[in-house]
Amino acid sequence: MIRFSTIADLRKHLSTDRASQKIALVPTMGALHEGHVALIQKARQENDSVVSSIFVNPVQFNNPDDLARYPRTLEDDCQKLEAAGCDIVFAPAVEEIYPESPIMKLSFGDLETVMEGAFRPGHFNGVGIVVAKLFNLVQPDRAYFGQKDLQQVAVIRRLIRDLSFPIELVVCPTVREADGLALSSRNRNLTAEEREQAPAIYAALTMAHELLLEGQSPAQARASVTGYFSSRPGFRLEYVETVNAETLQPVVEVLAPGQTAICIAAYLGQTRLIDNLVF
Template identity: 50%
Template sequence: MMKIVNSINELRCHLAEDKQKGKRIGFVPTMGALHAGHLSLVNRCVSENDICVVSVFVNPTQFNNPNDLLTYPRTLENDCRLLESSGCNYVFAPTVEEMYPEPDTRVFDFGKVSQVMEGARRPGHFNGVAQIVSKLFYAVEPDVAYFGEKDFQQIAVIRAMVKQLDIPVEIVDCPIQREVDGLALSSRNTRLTPEQRQKAPVIARTLKESITFVPEKSVREVLDYVVSTINAVPEMEVEYFEIVDGNTLESIENWSDTSYPVGCITVYCGEVRLIDNIKY
């Protein structure tokens, strides 16, 4: 029987009993509005652990755009139904007051991984991510935590945070889940109009096409091709596309600069901000 828990103390009491019995705790942090991408993480967590904890919390400190926070979908009742049918043991759904009884003034420095791409365009975003994920890790104390690769840079930041704060948790990254037409699953997709939804798959399609150019075409040629192809579609505008070393997130100039090149992209489809990435 799945339990819905709203307080850190109650969650800790439940989990203390499980830990005393030697049970392995898996954790999936989410902001709710769950879709098949989230559920793939939950299913993996359930299959690899004795106990599965899923948090549902829209974290205000990682939104640098107040309107984005306001419009972020909140569907707790439906989320809980999906989680129960997936075999989740505990849903942790705290209030903002529970997670932030007082302002979190911690400022993290993760170096380059948090300063480029999303970090450069969304000031304070990754600091907010580190604040809430560390708080959740302290509350749950999981053995392992699962994150989707759609948020590629976020995983690098969380790995850096875990190392810096010496939190004993294994971070597992899980493959991007996609719609049949290739669009990366995202809670934001629900905000697309029907016309925009038809156009949005050009992101994944163009990224996939760009793989065929490697290594014959240069990094610069691939960058230009992806940006110009997507920008040619009405209502689509690339905010950035960078090809980076998948470990350091440093931009590369030549394919020989790294054995792990990853293309990371953010595109506005109307007012909806969509992210994706591809491994070359």
């Protein structure tokens, strides 16, 4: 595995591979877990060369404390990537990606006015800018993202369409612990007691899913989930929504299979966790 920290060196190396090889990109912010490993392994199976980026993107954080608390484990991450079959790691400094603060703004319309966009203003502008930069630098044939960040997936899908990137978006299933907790880099910030409580998020999603299958309305399922968390100290529910899985707009009834998603965001102590289930 080869490691680069500058754009010039990365571009120079990839210029010799691009004509004859299928290149995959797996963007990450580091603090890697088995969910990231699954993305790398999937990319390894389907492409000739796998590039992974490790970059904690400051532009997508609207909370400076959240940025400061985000775990950084570069050497351990590189070991995981190499073991999973990654060929190239791009781990630049902030100054390499942003020699000066970007002034361009990306708008994703209704996709960024709900859920994460409503609670994290400017977040998806930052995501769009850094992913567009990575797409431009690597010029991959395929890009791999996890379903856990469902709204991010929808934003990247729109970015690819609107800017005509010749890239196939590959969305991989959420990887979970045995107790249902979705793997996340932020899980490292949970205390031992909070880690025991954290599977309640998946339990709430499962409960909402069952209620909807029984014929209850999204509003009724939402009320049940809100009540579920109100009796669990340590949790602060930000939102629970039943939405169109592609447009992310709220729905008043369940749509066709694969078109409806239940999404949750909640704080457990100081750690913000998100998860979703797609019907």
